Amino acid sequence: MSFKDLQLNRPILRAVAEAGYDNPTLVQEKTIPLVLEGKDVIVSAQTGTGKTAAFALPILQRLFNNQEAPKKGKKIKALIISPTRELAIQIENNFKTYSTYTNLTTSVIFGGAPIEPQKDVLKKGIDILIATPGRLLDLHKQDALNLDYVETLVLDEADLMLDMGFIDDVKKVARLCTSEKQILLFSATIPYKVEQLANTILNEPERVEVAQNSSTSKNVNQLLYFVPKQNKIELGLHLLRNTIKGNIIIFRRTKFGVEKLEQTLSKNGYKVESLHGDKSQTARQDALLRFKKGEVNILIATDVAARGIDISDLDAVVNFDLPNIPETYVHRIGRTARAGKAGMAYSLCSADEKSYVLAIQQLIQMQLDVIDDHPYPLDPKAKPIVHKSQKTGGSKHKKGRKSEASKKKKKRWY
Template sequence: MSFDSLGLRAELITAVSKKGYTEPTSIQAQSIPLILEGRDLMGGAQTGTGKTASFTLPVLQRLMESGDAKPKAGKVRALVLTPTRELAAQVAESVRDYGQHLPLSSFVIFGGVNINPQKQKLRKGVDILVATPGRLLDHVSQNTVDLSSVEILVLDEADRMLDMGFIRDIRKVLALLPQQKQTLLFSATFSNEIKKLTSSLLHNPALVEVAKENSASELISQVVHPVDKKRKRELLSFLIGSNDWKQVLVFTRTKHGANKLSEQLNKDGITAAAIHGNKSQGARTKALANFKSNDIRVLVATDIAARGLDIDQLPHVVNFELPNVPEDYVHRIGRTGRAGSEGEAMSLVCVDELKLLKGIERLIKTDIKKVTFEGYEPDLSIKPEPIQNGHNNQRPRKSTPKNHSPAKPKTNTGAKPNGSTRAKKRNTQNKPTNRPDNFGNR
């Protein structure tokens, strides 16, 4: 199947060709014709399958066909809501790229930057507005945007928006929209909460699911490296240095953990930067740009970056710490193995995280391969401790465990750390061994 067969305009076909795409992905092939018909739609696909283009292309065409060539002052014709700034920027870039040959205007708004330039742009009116919920409501409260003429609403990564507590903001936005509109809801996973939301929001929606729910791409190889918590940084530095990895996305659970790990990696001679919600938008944009251009080797991120980071052919994703929510594992590792490329996802798992690991394996219905590195075998006498701000027993704990922070890293000036002196004496090559039995049966 080609894009020509989907009924898209010549201008859109030209834009798609410029990006190097010749055949639509499964989600695109199934969704685009339904959206062009004016149907409400629930689209489910694992990340990296072309979900953004599957709604961007038909939305652009629908706006061209609706007759209003120019938006009125302060008005918006199509609204795309996303949970994070990075995802909003990514979607806005796709809108610009695919709509470059059409006389349609687009704009993106999110927090963390000066609101005044956004006000000036919005007062003129815009065909397609991409926004995060909080900043959109800021503009609504200041009367700089009018949503009463929205023809198409897109909720992108709807499950993540609910996870991040945006349900009240979403309902406030919905109350400002006209009853008659086309609504498209896209997400990598569909929770019960999402299904409840769609029952009141969508009218006789078409359902398109192109991958098994909560499944990872088959192009992603997954492995768990059992290791003690205090030696995770050591093992991570060894893996990056000895394999000469040039581009690695590493996930931590907390902002503080991301900052600390980034500093430790730089001390190990591995260039790294952290990206999370406490960073200014300028710092986040700079860190991501440096990572994409290979000016830094490692980007350390919290789960806010699990959605919206679109990096061409990212080869390696590492879970330095497992996420508290199993579904977030799927989104994290989905940053690799995108657009038909193969990827590698590794998880450094300590005894504290065994229950989190079991929850992930239940979700994806797969036992992830365990590979233990000689010299980094976990100490089986160590007892598991509660995870701070996590749920070792699938629910949050109020108390903060003592002595929970990782051990202070050893000084290491080389770009290819080889672990501790003790590990070197035992085996200077640190060869991996397939030994899941010494870890998984605790």
């Protein structure tokens, strides 16, 4: 099937062809006709399957076909809600690429950036708005935007949005738009709370499911290293020197972990950038740009900061900390081996993460290849390290315990 078969008009087909896309992906093939028919849709598909074009192309087509001569500037007709700033910016870039040969305008708003320039853009009037939930509601409170004309509302990465605590914001946004609007919900996985949200705000939705949620790419070689927690950094350095080559993303569970590893790798002469939620928007964009341009070849990130960002030509993903949610593992390693290329995934597992490996293997229905031949093997009998305070549930210092010196009422020299 080609994009022509999907009844897309010439300006859009021309932009798609110039962007280098010949044929639609499976998710585009299934979703675009439903959106063009004006139906509500729930789409379950992993990142890297071409989800953005699956909603961007039909939205542009419908807006292009139904244009009226604006009496008082343009009104927001399509609203796309995205959980993270990076993803919002990426969606905006896609819309701008696909609408090159139309007169449709797109803008993006998100927190962590000055609000006044965003108000100015909205005042001039736009057709398509991409926004993070918090900033959208702030601007609405300040009467800086009007959602009365929204015809299509897209909720992208809905599962992540709910994990980040945006459920009330999302419901509020849905209420602010007209009741006749079309809603498109995209989610990598459809857990119970996403299902619940869909039931409350969607109207008789059609469902599109592309590949099992658990499916990992056949082109990713997945390797597992058991290592004592205190030796993870040494093993990481050993692998970077001897095994892992090319452009790499390293995932850590916390912002603190990201910063600590970034310092260590920099000291060891590696060119590194990092992404986490505490970084300013500009710093995050700069880090991403330097990585994409090849000025650095290692990006260390937390899951939230890296979700949805599109990085092509990634040679390897390193799970420095294993995720406690098995689906997150699938997201992470899905960033390599895109578009038919091969890729590598390396996971470092300490004794306290063994249960995560079992959950991951159960989800992907596959045994990870264990590599024993490395300098920091984990003793198979090793138990997770439990700190004293965790065992006793309190401090290791006994209450009321006095030192010998204080018992003797000795005056201390300090």
